Amino acid sequence: MTTRAYRASLLHSIANPDDVGIEASCEYVEDGLLVVTDGRIEAMGNSNTLLLVLPKGTEIVECPNCLITPGFVDTHIHYPQTGIIASYGEQLLDWLNNYTFPAEGAFAEKDTAAEVADLFLKELLRNGTTTALVFGTVHKQSVEAFFEAAQALNLRMIAGKVLMDRNAPEYLVDTPESGYADSKALIERWHGKGRLHYAITPRFAPTSSPEQLSLAGKLLAEYPDVYMHTHLSENLKEIEWVKSLFPERSGYLDVYDHYKLLGPRSVFAHGVHLCDGECARLGETGSAVAFCPTSNLFLGSGLMNLPRLEQHKVNVGLGTDVGGGTSFSLLQTAQEAYKVMQLQGKNLHPFKAFYLATLGGARALRLDDRIGSFTQGNDADFIILDYHATPLLSYRLKQAKNIEERLFALMMLGDDRTVKETYSMGVKVHQR
Known part of the structure; x- marks a missing residue:
C-alpha cells in the first residue's frame, strides 16, 4: 500500500450552490493536506490535524502558493x-x-x-x-x-x-x-x-x-x-x-x-x-x-x-x-460562461463556475461517485494550480481577500500556465 500526502490550499465542491447556498457548496482548507492511497482519496482536511495521524514514513509533497482541486x-x-x-x-x-x-x-x-x-x-x-x-x-x-x-x-x-x-x-x-x-x-x-x-x-x-x-x-x-x-x-x-x-x-x-x-x-x-x-x-x-x-x-x-x-x-x-x-482550458471556458450570463443580466458566482467544471460535470456524466470531489474513496484525479503562474496573476492575487476572490481571478486570468501538475489516479500525468 502506497500513501502520499500533498500539502497546499484545498478546494472542492460538495453540492450545487443553487441547492445549498454559495457558502455551503464548497469545502475550503487554507493549509490543507490531501492524502492519497493507492490512487484513491484517503482523506482531506487541515494539515495540522492529518499530519498527526499519517502512517509513519508517508511522503509529504509540499506545494507552496498553490491550490489543489479535483481535475x-x-x-x-x-x-x-x-x-x-x-x-x-x-x-x-x-x-x-x-x-x-x-x-x-x-x-x-x-x-x-x-x-x-x-x-x-x-x-x-x-x-x-x-x-x-x-x-x-x-x-x-x-x-x-x-x-x-x-x-x-x-x-x-x-x-x-x-x-x-x-x-x-x-x-x-x-x-x-x-x-x-x-x-x-x-x-x-x-x-x-x-x-x-x-x-x-x-x-x-x-x-x-x-x-x-x-x-x-x-x-x-x-x-x-x-x-x-x-x-x-x-x-x-x-x-x-x-x-x-x-x-x-x-x-x-x-x-x-x-x-x-x-x-x-x-x-x-x-x-x-x-x-x-x-x-x-x-x-x-x-x-x-x-x-x-x-x-x-x-x-x-x-x-x-x-x-x-x-x-x-x-x-x-x-x-x-x-x-x-x-x-x-476550463478556466477560460468558465470565464466565457460568466460573460454569457452577464449578457443575460445574470451573475455566475465563482463557486458555481467551479462546481460546473468539477462536481457538476461529474454529475452530468453520472460519475460523481468516482470523480469531481475529494470524497473519500474517489479516484485521485486532481490538479495543482499555481498562484504565481504569471506576474499579473501573482500581483492580482495579492489583492484578493478570500478564496472566492482568488478563484474568480483564476477564472479570469488563468489558462494552461496556471496548471502546475495534473494527476490521474494519484499518478502525475502532466508537469508544467
Missing part, C-alpha cells in the same frame, strides 16, 4: 477537431462543411488518429482536464486510437464513433447497419475496460436517417450503462433544418425522444435555443446538457439560458467544444 471535467469536445481550432469566420453549418468534414476525413488512417489522440490528451492534461466526453469520427479506428492512448495513461474518458449516414460527404458516411455493428464491437471491446466508457454518438439529427436513429436507440436499450452523446439546438438555421427533415416531430428534442435517446446517461451539447417544455423533458428523463460558451460565442450560436435549464432540474456541465470552442 476538471469536460462534458463535450471533439478530438479530431484539434487541428481546426481557431479557424476563421463561419457559423455552425458552414463550419461543418468548410472545416470539420475535411479535417475528419484524415482519420480514416489510424496512424493519423493516434498522432492526434496523443496531442489531444496532452493538451487536456496541460489544462487540468482529467475526464472528458469525446467525439471521434465516423471511422471505427478513430475511437480505437483514442481509447488506446487514454488507456496508456489510465484516464477516465468517454468516447464514441460518430454515426452519420446522410447529409455529409461520401467519404464520411456510414450506414445504419455498419454504424450499429461498429458501435456494438467498440462497446464490447472498450466499455468498462479500465477507466474507459463508451458513448453512442449520432453527430446530430440532420446527419442521421430515421433508420440510423432507430438503431442508435436499439443499442442504448441493449447496453443501458453506456452513454449517448449528440448535439441539440445549437443554431437557429440548424433547428429549421431539423424541422424540415422531421416534419412529423414537434421539435428538435422530440426527434431524439421519439427514437428513445433520452435518459440518465444522455448528454446533449449546447441546448442554446430550448423552450420550457424541452427543458422539462430533459429534466424528467435525467438527461444532461453541456454548456459550451466559447463555442457558442465563436460560432455566433447564441447565449445558453443556464437558470432555465436548472429550474427544470437538468444536470449541466461545462464543455470546451474544441474545435468550435477556442480553448482547451
Whole structure:
C-alpha cells in the first residue's frame, strides 16, 4: 500500500450552490493536506490535524502558493477537431462543411488518429482536464486510437464513433447497419475496460436517417450503462433544418425522444435555443446538457439560458467544444460562461463556475461517485494550480481577500500556465 500526502490550499465542491447556498457548496482548507492511497482519496482536511495521524514514513509533497482541486471535467469536445481550432469566420453549418468534414476525413488512417489522440490528451492534461466526453469520427479506428492512448495513461474518458449516414460527404458516411455493428464491437471491446466508457454518438439529427436513429436507440436499450452523446439546438438555421427533415416531430428534442435517446446517461451539447417544455423533458428523463460558451460565442450560436435549464432540474456541465470552442482550458471556458450570463443580466458566482467544471460535470456524466470531489474513496484525479503562474496573476492575487476572490481571478486570468501538475489516479500525468 502506497500513501502520499500533498500539502497546499484545498478546494472542492460538495453540492450545487443553487441547492445549498454559495457558502455551503464548497469545502475550503487554507493549509490543507490531501492524502492519497493507492490512487484513491484517503482523506482531506487541515494539515495540522492529518499530519498527526499519517502512517509513519508517508511522503509529504509540499506545494507552496498553490491550490489543489479535483481535475476538471469536460462534458463535450471533439478530438479530431484539434487541428481546426481557431479557424476563421463561419457559423455552425458552414463550419461543418468548410472545416470539420475535411479535417475528419484524415482519420480514416489510424496512424493519423493516434498522432492526434496523443496531442489531444496532452493538451487536456496541460489544462487540468482529467475526464472528458469525446467525439471521434465516423471511422471505427478513430475511437480505437483514442481509447488506446487514454488507456496508456489510465484516464477516465468517454468516447464514441460518430454515426452519420446522410447529409455529409461520401467519404464520411456510414450506414445504419455498419454504424450499429461498429458501435456494438467498440462497446464490447472498450466499455468498462479500465477507466474507459463508451458513448453512442449520432453527430446530430440532420446527419442521421430515421433508420440510423432507430438503431442508435436499439443499442442504448441493449447496453443501458453506456452513454449517448449528440448535439441539440445549437443554431437557429440548424433547428429549421431539423424541422424540415422531421416534419412529423414537434421539435428538435422530440426527434431524439421519439427514437428513445433520452435518459440518465444522455448528454446533449449546447441546448442554446430550448423552450420550457424541452427543458422539462430533459429534466424528467435525467438527461444532461453541456454548456459550451466559447463555442457558442465563436460560432455566433447564441447565449445558453443556464437558470432555465436548472429550474427544470437538468444536470449541466461545462464543455470546451474544441474545435468550435477556442480553448482547451476550463478556466477560460468558465470565464466565457460568466460573460454569457452577464449578457443575460445574470451573475455566475465563482463557486458555481467551479462546481460546473468539477462536481457538476461529474454529475452530468453520472460519475460523481468516482470523480469531481475529494470524497473519500474517489479516484485521485486532481490538479495543482499555481498562484504565481504569471506576474499579473501573482500581483492580482495579492489583492484578493478570500478564496472566492482568488478563484474568480483564476477564472479570469488563468489558462494552461496556471496548471502546475495534473494527476490521474494519484499518478502525475502532466508537469508544467
